[in-house]
Amino acid sequence: xxxxxxYLRRVLLISVTLITSLAALWSYHDTRDQINELFxxxxxxxxxxxxxxxxxxxxxQGRDPQEMIxxxxxxxxxxxxxxxxxxxxxxxxxxxxxxxxxxxxEGHALLGMRTPGVLETMIPAPGYAHxxxxxxxxxxxxxxxxxxxxxxxxxxxxxxxxxxTWQIALRNLMPPVIGVLLIAMLIPFVVARGFSPxxxxxxxxxxxxxxxxxxxxxxxxxxxxxxMVDALxxxxxxxxxxxxxxxxxxxxAAHELRTPLAAIKVHAxxxxxxTTEARSQRGAxxxxxxxxxxxxxVEQLLTLSRLESGEGMNRQAVDLTRLGRELQRDMQPLVDxxxxxxxxxxxxxxxxxxxxxxxxxxxxxxLDNALRYTPEGGEVCLRMRQAEDRLHxxxxxxxxxxxxxxxxxxxxxxxxxAGQRTSGSGLGLSIVQELAERLGGEIRLDETxxxxxxxxxxxxxxxIG
Amino acid sequence: MRVMLVEDDPLLGxxxxxxxxxxxxxxxxxxxxxxxxxxLEGSTxxxxxxxxxxxDIDGFEVLKQLREAQSQIPVLILTARDxxxxxxxxxxxxxxxxxxxxxxxxxxxxxxxxxxxxxxxxASPVVTCGRLMLDPAAHEIRFDHAVVALGRREHDLLAYLxxxxxxxxxxxxxxxxxxxxxxxxxxxxxxxxxxxxxxxFGSGVVATVRNVGYRLGAAG
Numbered sequence: 001x002x003x004x005x006x007y008l009r010r011v012l013l014i015s016v017t018l019i020t021s022l023a024a025l026w027s028y029h030d031t032r033d034q035i036n037e038l039f040x041x042x043x044x045x046x047x048x049x050x051x052x053x054x055x056x057x058x059x060x061q062g063r064d065p066q067e068m069i070x071x072x073x074x075x076x077x078x079x080x081x082x083x084x085x086x087x088x089x090x091x092x093x094x095x096x097x098x099x100x101x102x103x104x105x106e107g108h109a110l111l112g113m114r115t116p117g118v119l120e121t122m123i124p125a126p127g128y129a130h131x132x133x134x135x136x137x138x139x140x141x142x143x144x145x146x147x148x149x150x151x152x153x154x155x156x157x158x159x160x161x162x163x164x165t166w167q168i169a170l171r172n173l174m175p176p177v178i179g180v181l182l183i184a185m186l187i188p189f190v191v192a193r194g195f196s197p198x199x200x201x202x203x204x205x206x207x208x209x210x211x212x213x214x215x216x217x218x219x220x221x222x223x224x225x226x227x228m229v230d231a232l233x234x235x236x237x238x239x240x241x242x243x244x245x246x247x248x249x250x251x252x253a254a255h256e257l258r259t260p261l262a263a264i265k266v267h268a269x270x271x272x273x274x275t276t277e278a279r280s281q282r283g284a285x286x287x288x289x290x291x292x293x294x295x296x297x298v299e300q301l302l303t304l305s306r307l308e309s310g311e312g313m314n315r316q317a318v319d320l321t322r323l324g325r326e327l328q329r330d331m332q333p334l335v336d337x338x339x340x341x342x343x344x345x346x347x348x349x350x351x352x353x354x355x356x357x358x359x360x361x362x363x364x365x366x367l368d369n370a371l372r373y374t375p376e377g378g379e380v381c382l383r384m385r386q387a388e389d390r391l392h393x394x395x396x397x398x399x400x401x402x403x404x405x406x407x408x409x410x411x412x413x414x415x416x417x418a419g420q421r422t423s424g425s426g427l428g429l430s431i432v433q434e435l436a437e438r439l440g441g442e443i444r445l446d447e448t449x450x451x452x453x454x455x456x457x458x459x460x461x462x463x464i465g
Numbered sequence: 466m467r468v469m470l471v472e473d474d475p476l477l478g479x480x481x482x483x484x485x486x487x488x489x490x491x492x493x494x495x496x497x498x499x500x501x502x503x504x505l506e507g508s509t510x511x512x513x514x515x516x517x518x519x520x521d522i523d524g525f526e527v528l529k530q531l532r533e534a535q536s537q538i539p540v541l542i543l544t545a546r547d548x549x550x551x552x553x554x555x556x557x558x559x560x561x562x563x564x565x566x567x568x569x570x571x572x573x574x575x576x577x578x579x580x581x582x583x584x585x586x587x588a589s590p591v592v593t594c595g596r597l598m599l600d601p602a603a604h605e606i607r608f609d610h611a612v613v614a615l616g617r618r619e620h621d622l623l624a625y626l627x628x629x630x631x632x633x634x635x636x637x638x639x640x641x642x643x644x645x646x647x648x649x650x651x652x653x654x655x656x657x658x659x660x661x662x663x664x665x666f667g668s669g670v671v672a673t674v675r676n677v678g679y680r681l682g683a684a685g
Contacts, residue, residue, distance in 0.1 A: 251546060255518045258545035259474045262566035266480030269570040273487065290476050 008191045016183050020176045028169040035165050039156060040128060043141040047154040050100050051145050054111055054152075066111070099138070099155035110150065118155050131155065197222050201229060213240040256297045256427075264290035300427040303361060307434045318356045320346050320384055327363055327382070334371040342371065345383040352391050352464035355439055359462070362435040365428045366395045366458050373399035379450055386464070393460040398452040407445045436460055466490045466581060466601075466625075467509055467642050471501055471527065472516045472543070477566075481514065481543075484570045489604060489617055490577075491645045498522040502530050509634070509642045510538055511581045514573075515560070517544040517551070525558055532559035539580035543568070578602060585628055592627050594681060597666070599627050613665055618643050622658045626671065626681040635678040655679070 057067065101112040101119040112119065118133035123142045131138050137158035144151050197220065204216055213236045218229035264287050271283035324346045335342045363382070370380045378398040385392050402410055411433045436443040441462035448455030468485055472478040473496045485492040493510075495501060498519040505513065513531075517524030528540060540562075542555045547565045555563050561583070562576050578601050582590060592599040598607040605612050606623055615623070625642050626634075634642070636655045643658075644650055651657075659671050659679060672682040 251548070252518075254547070255545035258566040259477055259518075262545075262568060263474060263477035263480050265567040266477065266484060266570060270480060270483050270487070286476060286480065293476065 005191050005195055009187055012187050012191075013184055016180055020180050023176060024169070024173045027172050028165065031168045031172070032161070032165040035161050035168070039139070039161055040141070043128075043139065043154050043156055044143070046098070046100070047141050047143055047152050050154065051102065051143070051148075051150065051152045054102055054150075055148055098157075101153050103151040105149050105151075107151075119153050123151075123153055130158075198225055201225065205232070211243070213237075213243070253301060257294065260290045260294040260297065264294070297427070300431060303431055304427065304434065307358075307431065307438060314355060314357075315353055316356055318352050318354050318359060320350045320352065321348055323356070323360060323363070324382065324384075326360070327367060330364060331367050331371055334368070339377045340371060340374055341379045342367075343379075343381045345381065347385065350384060350386060350391075352386070352462075354391070354462060354464055358435050358439055362432050362439070362460065363393070363395075365432050365435075366460075369428050370395050370397035370399065370456070370458075373397065373456075375399065378455075379452065381450060389464060391462045391464045393462070394449065394457055395460075396448045396450045396455060396457040398448060398450055398455040401448065401454045401456045402445060410445075411443075432458075432460075436462070439463075466511045466577070466621075467645070468492050468512045468514060468577065469501070469505065469510050470494045470514045471498060471519065471524070472496065472514070473519050474516075481573070484573065488574050489621060491621075491642065493645055498524065498527040501527050502534055502536070505531065505536055505538060506534070509638050511584075511628075512577050513538050513540045514543050514577075515540055517542060517546055517555070525554060528555070528558045528560060537584070539584040541573075541576055541580060543573070575602075581628070592624075594627050594630055595683075597623075597627060597670075599624050601628075608666055615665070616658075616661070618654075619658050619661050619665075622655070623662055623666075623670070626679070630681050633674050633677050633680045639679065 057064070099113060099118045102110045104110055107121070118131060118138050119140070123129060123131075123140060126143050127141070129140045129142065131140055133155075138155045139158055139161070140153050140155045142151060142153040201216060201218070201221060215233040215236060216229050218226055218233070221229050267283050267286040267290065271280060271287065274280045274283055324344045328342070328344065331342060334340075367380070367382065374380055374397045380395070380397045383392075383394045383396070411429050433443055439462050441460055444459045444461075446457045446459060448457045450457075466489075468490050470478060470481055470485070470492050472481060472494065475496070478494050478496065482492045482494050493504070495504065499521050501513075501515075515524050515527060519527070524542065524544065528542075531538070531540070540560045542560045542563045543566065544551070544555075544563075545566045552563050561580050564573060564576060578590065582588075582601075590600070590602060592601070596609050598610070599605075600607075601624065604620060606615060606620060606627075607613065621643050622639065625639070639655050640648070640650060643654075659673075662670055669682040672680050674680060
């Protein structure tokens with residue numbers, strides 16, 4: 001349906017025309033039936049009257065029955081041809097279209113007022129019948145008068161009935177046809193008026209700037225549209241929220257990228273003025289640190305962007321022991337020289353079907369966090385176990401932990417907790433949460449399960465198989 | 466010149482502190498917004514460099530608290546937010562200048578000097594007090610148009626007194642101005658510097674206010 005307005009106009013017009021036509025047809029048939037009944041009754045009446053008159057003339061008065069025809073002026077009267085079929089002072093033009101005949105038992109004609117070709121022979125059965133003559137259809141009625149032993153038939157041309165039927169039907173048809181024409185003219189206006197609120201709202205939306213997400217004014221919208229307006233307003237609200245989140249994200253991403261850039265620039269400018277070897281060394285190291293920071297933020301942003309586009313997520317059998325070895329190797333730089341005890345408890349036979357890449361990035365981010373926040377001489381432990389059809393992962397550390405009140409907030413992007421000396425970007429846990437969701441799992445923060453004074457345990461539960 | 470830096474990023478903070486020290490300024494560095502107001506109360510800071518994206522409280526909030534506490538200190542916002550909206554919000558919120566990261570060290574210093582100069586009600590970059598003339602950008606003090614060779618602390622002490630003429634400072638305040646919070650210095654270090662200045666410019670250059678401290682002398 002390309003246009004509701006066109007559809008309504010067309011369908012309404014066609015249905016009104018069709019229904020009116022059907023009504024006209026029905027009315028025509030009904031009229032014809034009624035007229036037929038009327039004429040048939042009249043024909044029978046005429047036949048009986050003729051028989052009675054015939055015997056009246058012949059029997060009691062002893063007159064030539066032919067006189068009866070004359071008397072009745074039933075001799076075909078040549079009325080002037082009157083195309084309008086209107087009655088005249090001499091009679092009615094339909095009169096010439098009647099025929100009459102009486103036979104005795106043997107079939108000899110006794111009296112007749114015939115039209116050539118019609119009622120030439122006796123019709124041997126009483127009742128109504130059809131015949132042809134003078135190039136027309138005729139309706140006949142025949143009766144057998146048992147008292148006198150005669151047959152009598154009267155005939156009437158069918159086209160008299162048809163004409164009358166047509167005229168009555170046409171006359172009946174006029175009001176509905178005029179009605180249809182009026183309705184046809186009205187429909188476009190009514191449809192256009194009915195659709196005007198929709199068009200008004202549609203114009204309102206079309207005229208909007210893409211960033212303008214205030215709700216549409218639906219106070220004047222009819223009930224049928226209000227649902228759509230409400231839905232649209234809901235969508236605008238959610239869009240505005242998403243845009244605001246994106247805006248915040250961009251602002252934060254800018255901060256996370258510009259700050260290390262600024263640091264690099266400051267140190268590079270200082271380096272240009274340094275004269276001593278020791279200071280130059282220190283400056284160069286600061287610049288390298290800055291570039292490393294920048295690299296991590298860029299990598300994390302790319303990881304998030306890849307996660308959002310769903311790239312590289314294939315389910316496959318994952319060898320968790322091998323994954324553990326890889327992580328051990330990756331994390332070595334953070335463990336070395338800081339006397340941190342990094343242990344793993346992964347059952348050798350543990351095999352799961354999951355997204356290997358996603359699982360790996362998730363674990364690396366969590367371990368990276370745990371190792372960075374754990375002070376020298378601390379402890380970090382990675383545990384995995386299977387319970388029913390779920391894989392339970394726990395990463396426990398002996399770091400400062402996260403206060404209960406902050407445990408929700410740390411999953412937001414770029415959120416870092418106050419008092420942190422570690423230069424994280426605040427993206428790690430966002431990535432982890434995004435990943436856990438992608439893997440169909442859940443993530444929960446808790447007090448550390450290690451026998452130490454403080455620390456954090458991150459529990460991740462994932463479906464496997 | 467004593468400058469407070471509020472910046473949560475360790476690497477950038479180190480760098481900026483380094484820049485300020487090279488310019489013979491005395492920086493103090495805080496990594497949180499909390500406590501900035503208290504640290505500035507009744508202190509001898511000449512300017513505040515404030516980052517907006519702090520982990521605990523927003524930089525705008527720090528600025529608001531500061532101005533509500535009637536602090537007159539010139540504030541330079543140093544931030545990664547380059548939105549015009551943020552700039553306007555910062556300046557209308559009581560900041561005196563706005564610099565977007567990454568920035569040029571020279572520009573940061575020039576803006577700081579301009580802030581301090583304007584806050585002292587001077588339009589000219591050069592400070593003149595009698596026969597003394599201070600050029601802050603060049604770190605030079607002239608006496609009768611002749612450059613006088615000064616040690617770093619001597620220069621800083623005299624420059625500070627020249628930019629705050631008529632004000633009296635205690636010995637502890639002056640130690641803070643010259644060395645910052647954590648410096649461990651001899652108790653008579655200010656007397657030593659004053660002694661040297663008097664020898665180079667004449668005894669009237671620094672006046673002693675008995676039982677209180679020092680101010681710029683009338684002979685200066």
